[in-house]
Amino acid sequence: MLQTVFSRALPRLSRLSVCHYSAAAIPAPSTQPEVHYNKLFINNQWQDATSGKTFPTINPATGEVICQVAEADEADVDKAVKAARNAFRLGSPWRRMDASHRGLLLTRLADAIERDSAYLAELETLDNGKPYAVSYTVDLPNVVKCLRYYAGWADKWEGKTIPIDGDYFCYTRHEPIGVCGQIIPVGHLIQQASGGSNLKKVTLELGGKSPNIILSDANMEDAVEQSHFALFFNQGQCCCAGSRTYVQADIYDEFVERSVERAKRRVVGNPFDLKTEQGPQVDQEQFNKILGYISSGKREGAKLMCGGGVAADRGYFIQPTVFGDVQDDMTIAREEIFGPVMQILKFKNLEEVVTRANDTKYGLAAAVFTKDIDKAHYVSNGLRAGTVWINCYDVFGAQAPFGGYKASGNGRELGEYGLDNYTEVKTVTIKVPQKNS
Known part of the structure; x- marks a missing residue:
C-alpha cells in the first residue's frame, strides 16, 4: 500500500x-x-x-x-x-x-x-x-x-x-x-x-513530558511499581515515559520512600545478562545530556533522593535517579530528559493536578492511578494527551492508535x-x- x-x-x-x-x-x-x-x-x-x-x-x-x-x-x-x-x-x-x-x-x-x-x-x-x-x-x-x-x-x-x-x-x-x-x-x-x-x-510522533498522577486511594504497591516502570523502561528513553509523577499530598512521603527503595534495587549492567533491568544510554551525547539535567535539578533545588551519577567505569551507564520536592517551573519538570531520572511532584486536589498536568507544550501520554472510577473518568477526560492509561502504563497494541496533542505531534x-x-x-x-x- x-x-x-x-x-x-x-x-x-x-x-x-x-x-x-x-x-x-x-x-x-x-x-x-x-x-x-x-x-x-x-x-x-x-x-x-x-x-x-x-x-x-x-x-x-x-x-x-x-x-x-x-x-x-x-x-x-x-x-x-x-x-x-x-x-x-x-x-x-x-x-x-x-x-x-x-x-x-x-x-x-x-x-x-x-x-x-x-x-x-x-x-x-x-x-x-x-x-x-x-x-x-x-x-x-x-x-x-x-x-x-x-x-x-x-x-x-x-x-x-x-x-x-x-x-x-x-x-x-x-x-x-x-x-x-x-x-x-x-x-x-x-x-x-x-x-x-x-x-x-x-x-509526526514527537516528544513528551507525560504526567503520571497517583491519587491517595490508589493501590500503593502497584502504583509504585507501575510508576517505576513508566519512567525507567528502556533506560528512560521512551517518548511517552511517565516523567512527571504527581502524587497526592497525604501519600506523598510513603510513595517517595518506596520509589527510592525500588530505584535502588534496579539492576543496572550488561544488557546481555538476563537479570539486567537497565542497560546503557544509547550514546555519548545522550549520556552527557542526562547528566546535565541531573546537575540542573540539584542546582535548582530539587531533592536528590538516590542515584545521580555514572554507574560503570566504561559505557554510557547512569544510575537510576529519583528527585523529590520537584516544582513545576524547574528545568527537569519542563524539558524532556529522555533518561533514567524520575521527578516526583506533590499535589492536593484533582482540579489542581489536571491544570498542572496540562501546563506543558507536550501532550503525548498520561496516566492516573485510582480505585475510584468517577475520579478516573474526571482526570482522563480533563487531560490533554493522545493516550491516557488508567491503573497501568505503557500498554500498547497494534490495534490502538498512538500519537500526541500539541507539540507532541500530529496524526x-x-x-x-x-x-x-x-x-x-x-x-x-x-x-x-x-x-x-
Whole structure:
C-alpha cells in the first residue's frame, strides 16, 4: 500500500507493552552477533552510498565500534525515491497486485522476523543497549503482531456508497498516497521543510513530558511499581515515559520512600545478562545530556533522593535517579530528559493536578492511578494527551492508535486510524441513465 523509501533506522512498527517473562523461555544470546548487512537497501539490493561514505555505529555498553555503516545522502534518497516511484507507476506489477496477496507478503515478513527473533534481538541490544530480555520478549513480538495486524487490513480498507441527490451512483475509494518516506528523528524539522514548501502530508510522533498522577486511594504497591516502570523502561528513553509523577499530598512521603527503595534495587549492567533491568544510554551525547539535567535539578533545588551519577567505569551507564520536592517551573519538570531520572511532584486536589498536568507544550501520554472510577473518568477526560492509561502504563497494541496533542505531534500511527495517514479518499460519481417514459 505504500513504499517506504528511506530510513536511517528501522521504522518503529511496534510499541512497548508491559511484559512479564521467564528467563527459561528466552534463548541464550550471542553477545557478539555477526553483522551481515551494513549497506543501504535500495530497489531490493544492498549497495554502498553513492559517496562511499560510512559512519561508525557504537556499542553503548563499551563505547567500542561495532561496524561501519553506509551513510546515505541526497543522491541515495533520490535513487530510492526513483525506484519506489517506478514500482508504483500505473500498471506496474506492484500496483496491480491483489490486495490479499499484499497481505500475504506482510505475513511472510512477519514469519521471517519471528523465525530470526533471537538474532534480531541480539543486534538490537548490541546497537542500543536495551536489555536482551526486553528486545526478545517485547520488541520483536510486537513487530510481528503489528505486521500481522496490517496484513489483515490489506483487503479490508473499504470505501462507501453514498446516496447523493439525483440520478447518480456515488462511491468512495481509499487509494494510497504513493511514495512515502519514514525518518525516525528530527520530526519538527521535517514538518517545517515539508509543510512550509510544498504541502506534503506529514505525520509526526514527537516528544513528551507525560504526567503520571497517583491519587491517595490508589493501590500503593502497584502504583509504585507501575510508576517505576513508566519512567525507567528502556533506560528512560521512551517518548511517552511517565516523567512527571504527581502524587497526592497525604501519600506523598510513603510513595517517595518506596520509589527510592525500588530505584535502588534496579539492576543496572550488561544488557546481555538476563537479570539486567537497565542497560546503557544509547550514546555519548545522550549520556552527557542526562547528566546535565541531573546537575540542573540539584542546582535548582530539587531533592536528590538516590542515584545521580555514572554507574560503570566504561559505557554510557547512569544510575537510576529519583528527585523529590520537584516544582513545576524547574528545568527537569519542563524539558524532556529522555533518561533514567524520575521527578516526583506533590499535589492536593484533582482540579489542581489536571491544570498542572496540562501546563506543558507536550501532550503525548498520561496516566492516573485510582480505585475510584468517577475520579478516573474526571482526570482522563480533563487531560490533554493522545493516550491516557488508567491503573497501568505503557500498554500498547497494534490495534490502538498512538500519537500526541500539541507539540507532541500530529496524526496517528497504528490501528485503523493509522491507515488514514497513508491514503487519499477519492469520490467517484456515475450518471445512471433513466428509461424514457
